[in-house]
Structures are given as structure tokens and as C-alpha cells.
Amino acid sequence: MSYAGPFRLILFCLLLGTICIGSQSLAETIHEAVTDTNRTPADRERDLRSHPEEVLEFAGLKPGMTVLDLFGGAGYYSEIMGHVVGPKGKVYLHNNAAYLSFVRKSLDERFARGEMINVVRHDAEIGELGIPDESVDLVLMAMTYHDLYYKTEGWDLDPVSFFGEIYNLLKPGGVLLVIDHAALPDTGSTQAQLLHRIDEKFAREDIESRGFKYVGSLDVLRNPADDRTRSVFDAEIRGHTDRFIHKYIKIPQAKAEKPLSE
16 A cells, blocks of 8 residues: 555645645734734724734735835834844835924834834935845835825925836835825826825826836725815825725836836
8 A cells, every 4th residue: 555645645734734824923923013012002093094914914024024114204114014024124214304304203202112123214315215226025105105296395206216216126026015095087196286195097007117017906995985086184084095005016127118197
């Protein structure tokens, strides 16, 4: 009697079990970071509308990763991600001077609490990030992509240069996760200036033209009650806008196409 067949089946099941346990462990790591009792009441309240556990699982966040929280503000996501990536990983919490003018006090307070584990504060202007090429596994842009198309005194980013820098610092196959406030269809980038929103279809076409491949979306931040005609700062909708979540990966050696009309 041959035992090769049953042995192979048992080995396969054991291997499959290991994979499942490994996947479960990663989900548990994110869950533990989100449910950490040292997090502030304000962050826990925000969790109810931001769903960080589902978002970061969708992003593929893992221990050992290097992450760039781009225009990360006061560090809501960075604090969670720092606990997930662990001592072998790193989170760059980035802000430029314009963002710092709004979040400096909150940012200082967050670091003073001592919970910014494995997080590096990275104050730098776009074009001067200074992060080594192909060193980052994940770039997170939470409600900031539309700012590429917002113009005001002291704020005027060039999307071509911006995406060139992000493309270069990401590893081949690295992830760009974009969360943003949805505008009405067929409005392109125009509502970035008026309402701080962006047309989802425009966003996908724009980002894919920069050397990235769209690989999926997550709907946990959708709100059909938002008619998408009000500013995201309107008191009646603030914190509860209809938001899309897109996941992109860097295409190795891709050349960005001519940018879309703005």
C-alpha cells in the first residue's frame, strides 16, 4: 500500500492551515492596533466613520513594511500603522509647511503621548521628500489626492512632478492607496477647487496615466445620503461624505502618459 497520496494530502492541508493562520495573524495584528486601549477617545470616535481596520487590511499592510503617510496630518493613520509594521518596518508621517500650519499642535501632542512607535516625523516639501528610490511598500493618501487640483496662494502642486516622485520612491509592485471625497460624475477635477471633492472616474484615469494600475476598490466609506453637491466642510456632511477608496500598484518601468486635461 502506498502512503504517498495520503501524505501529500496531509502535507497540503498543513500548508494550507499555515497560510490561513498567517493571514488571520495579519488581520489580528491590525485589529489589535486599532483596538489598542492607549488610543485616544477622539481617534476611537473617528474609527466609526473611517473604518481603519477594513481600510488597512484592504491596503495589504503587513509587519516589516515601509509606509509613507503622505500629507498625513496629525497622524491618525500613522499611529495605527506604526504598531502594525513593527520594529522591522517604518512609517514616514509626512507633512509640508502648508499642512503643518493646520496640524502642528495636534501633531506635537500625538508624538508627546509616546504612542508613535516605528513612526518617523517627515516634514518636507513635495519635490524634496528625500526618500530613497524603490524603498517604500505602501503610500497612503487619505483625503489629499484632490489637493493636487486645488490652487490658492502658497499652494500650487504640479501633478506630473508629484506622481513622478511618488512613482520613484515606491518599490515595483508597491501600493498606492487613495481615499477621497467623491464629486458628481463628469466633473473632472473642477470640484477640488469648489468643494474639495474629486470625480472618481477622473481620479482613476489620472492615476493610471501616471504609471499605476488600478486593482480594486473598497466601499466601506460610501454614503448614498451625501448628494455630493456640498463642501466637505459643510457642518451637515463633514466627516460623513461619500468617499471612494482605490488601490493601485506601481507598474515596473512604466512611463506615464500625457496627463489628463485639468
